[in-house]
Each structure stands twice: as C-alpha cells, then as structure tokens.
Amino acid sequence: MDVVDVLWRLLAVLLAFLLLPLIVGQAEHKAMAHMQGRVGPMYAGGFHGWAQLVADGVKFAQKEDIVPGGADRRVFQLAPAIALLPYLIVLIAIPVGDGDQVGQVVDAGVFFVLAVMGVGVLGSLMGGWASANKFSLLGGLRTAAQLLAYELPMLLAAASVAMAAGTLSLPGILDAWQWWWLPWQIIGGLVFFTAGLAELQRPPFDAPVADSEIIFGAYTEYTGLRFALFLLAEYAGIVVLSALTAVLFLGGWHGPAAGELGWVWTLLKTAALAFVVIWLRVSYPRLREDQIQRVAWTVLVPLALLQIALTGVVKVVIQ
Amino acid sequence: MAGPSPDHRPSRKPSGRPSFPGSGLAKGLAVTLRTMTRRSVTAHYPDVQPELPPRSRGVIGLFEENCTVCMLCARECPDWCIYIDSHKETMPAATPGGRERSRNVLDRFAIDFALCMYCGICIDVCPFDALFWSPEFEYAETDIRDLTHERDKLREWMWTVPEPPPLDPAAEEPKELGAARKAADKLAAQQAEPEQQQAAAPDGQDRSGPEGRSQPEGPSGPGGASGQDGASGPDKREQGGDS
Incomplete structure (x- = not known):
C-alpha cells in the first residue's frame, strides 16, 4: 500500500464525511417538513432550498465564539472536536464494497468501531461538565446514563453477528454473510439500531438534549462554529450508525450485481436507514428519562441476550 | 421507576379491542408517512398570491363621488382613524328667482390604517355607499405616517373592489x-x-279615480x-x- 493509495483513501473518507452528513441533514429538513405537511426550506440555493445547510454553516461561522466566564476553557473548547472526530475515524473502517473498497481493514473491526463511537459521546459529557451551567450538567449526566445503559445492548447485538460470522473484521463479516442471516439476526439488528439511536441522542431518545426542558443540555452554552460542530456530529453519527447497521445486519454490499455495484447497495441501505432515523424522529414523542432507562435494561438487554442465544444455537446446529 | 408504569398502562386499556404490542408505534409511523405522500398545506405567499374570500377585509376604498360629507363614518369609527375636512359652497339658483342652494364639498378624506382595526363599521354605516372593502392587503410601509391614505389613494383602491359575490341559491x-x-x-x-x-265602459272611469288608486298604492x-x-x-x- 503506497502513499498515494493511502492518501486517495483518506481523501475519499474525508469527502464522504463532509458530504454525507449534509445530505442526511438536508433530507431531514425536507422529509420532516413533508411529514408535517410543510415544505421546508425553499429559497437557499434556488432549487427547493438545497443549499440550506450551506447557508446555515455560513451563519454559524459568522457568530461570535463565546466561552462562559466560569467554564473550564480547555475542556469546553475541545469538546466539539471530541464529539465529531470519532465518527470520521469510524468511517475509515466501514467497508463500502467488496474486496478492498474500505478505508482500512481493521482486524478487530467491530470492536474498533464500537469503541470509537463510544468516544464520541464523551464530547457531550465534556461539554456538559465544562460549561458551568446547570442545564448543561443535567444534559451531561443524562448523556452519561444513556451511554451506560445503551452501550451494553449495542455491544451484545454486534457480538451476535461476530459470533455468526466467526470473525471481528467488518469485511470478514460481509464475506461470510448469507441472505438468511437477515431473519436470523433481525432481533439483533433492531436492538443495535435502537441502541445506536439512543447513543446518538436522537429522538425519541433525546432527553439529554431535550431543547424544550433543558435547553439543548450539554450544548446550552455553545455558540457559532462549535455548536455547528456538535450538530454536524449528530448527523455524522446518523451516517455512521446507518452504515454500520447496514454492514452488520443488512448485508452491506450484498445484492444483485454486487460485483460492480456493491458500493451502491451499501449507500442505498445506509440511506434507507438514515431515512428511518428521520422518520422515527418525526413520529414519536420524546421518552422520559426513566422510560429511556427502562427500555434499555428491561427490553433491549434481554432481547440482545436472546439474540445471542439464538445465534449460538443455530451456529451449533449448522455445524 | 415503579411510578410511571401505573399511570402509563391504564391509558392503553380503555382504548378497547386488544391490540398487537407495538401497533401504536406502527400507526404513528403510518401517519407521518401518509402525510409525507400528500400535498403540503404551506401557502407559498410571496411567490403565489393567496386566494382570498370575496369579503376579505384588506383595505378600505373611498368612492368619493358618493360621499356627501355626512361624517357618519368618522363619528362611528371606534378609534377615530378617519379624517374628513370639507367646506360649504353655495350653488347659484337653478331657476331665475329661485333660492340659492348650498352643498358640502370634500376637501380631505383620509384613513389612518395604522390605527384602523378593520371593524368595517364605517362601511356598514355609510348611507350613500361611498366606502367599500377591497381585498388588497399589500400596502405595508417603512414609515408609519405613510399608512395614512389620503383621498386620492383611497379612490385608487376603489378599482380593486371586487364584484359582490352572487347570492346563495x-x-x-x-x-x-x-x-x-x-x-x-x-x-x-x-x-x-x-x-x-x-276598452271599459265610461262608468268604470269613476272608480279608477285618484282615490281608488291610492289604496293599492299604500x-x-x-x-x-x-x-x-x-x-x-x-x-x-x-x-x-x-x-
């Protein structure tokens, strides 16, 4: 692997990282609007407001960057980067197509990806603690509670797929994937996706940011570009979660004409899942903090364990 | 944690027929998806003019040819936003030896739309049909004083007064x-x-005299x-x- 090849891959990953979250954000603008009988942004860029997020970015960049007087300056300023960068790093390890169509093959890919995704949540924790604001602190605490509760079912569900494939490598899992894994791993897939939603603090699991009760939680004190980075992290998180779910549970690049069009299949499945993320946000009200905890411990964890048991039994029977 | 479940579950029970767990969630998804496939209700106002009902209260037009300066509108206006000035002119006698007539001549008629509350009392009260509603509504100004429409501007609004809608069947x-x-x-x-x-006999002529006619005419x-x-x-x- 020479330097040019590495650079080309990194560039592709960076481009995807910069572009896909914006596409998801714009899709959310429009899909959410139409689901509510509105039309959403219509002016920015001329055609159906396609450049709305660019305009938003310009607006954010113009705003003053404020650090509160009592804040822990360093941590406060570092938090948005901590929230955003892990998703960029995760993207490197996600296979888009067959063979070497992946930023970098990581042998323990599943663990790498899940571990780094968990780091992203630390950004919210840091922001919540460092802001010297009670709402931020509340948001940070809720984030911590949510992270603890949902990391477990997410990990268990991913472990089920790894068990089925007999490998922790993401390309390896896809190589072993068969179509009947779809019904076999469906419970794990649902648990993984739901838990991922909760980790991203997306509605209906958005109690940590709950703008109407704790005014955006950990992000309360953030302004301008740093706030925009937090928002961007949310959408990058959607992309990463959707891509991961597609790779682990929906067969990634598998599909008709997978030889040449494998990457199209991955993107399509990711887009469909991202749409579901948006759809859930529009359809459901926010869960209360205790309800969020109860869903994690009494529903998702048992389901994930059930999936692991099922995977083990089927695996043994096949062999 | 035990608290929320009692107040959460009974709300599902009264809904009647036993439902598949999660059917409520699916229903919620169906509603939003259905709404997405339908046309949005947004009015694209500056790009597309709204279709206003015929009796829309946009602006008040003055048909000053009908105005007799009776001042009823100005006196009835709840917030005193109508300004009327007039003077009296004497008309020469129409016939030689006749009496001179005097009439009111309108000098100023202005409505301050910054004060107007669009109650329409002036229009209702005008006995000579000199005031009309027009559905035009785009007359915002950057200076509040420009919202006082003088007589020529009020007369211009008359051209935008629509035909009255037909009566109900x-x-x-x-x-x-x-x-x-x-x-x-x-x-x-x-x-x-x-x-x-x-055609009739001459004796019928007596009955159809002025007195006979006056009764049906009553x-x-x-x-x-x-x-x-x-x-x-x-x-x-x-x-x-x-x-």
Missing part, C-alpha cells in the same frame, strides 16, 4: 330587486290604464323609499364591475 330576494320590480309594475300599470279606459310607500336605495344599489355593483 335559497337566499331572500334583495330588496332592491323587489323595489325595482314594483316600480316597473307600477309603470306598466300606468301605461295599461289608457288602454283599459278605451304599501308601496316604504317600497318607494327602498326604491331610492335600489337606485344606489345597482350603482354599487356597476362600480365593482368596472374594476
């Missing part, structure tokens, strides 16, 4: 029409009278009064038709 006949028909009948009867005189007294209204009523429509 089962509606009562407008009294202008009734009055006009009564007048027409009367005219026809007067024209028919000479023919009857020729109810037409108020009808005659409304006939004057009717004279200005069709005028109102023609005005709208011009615009």
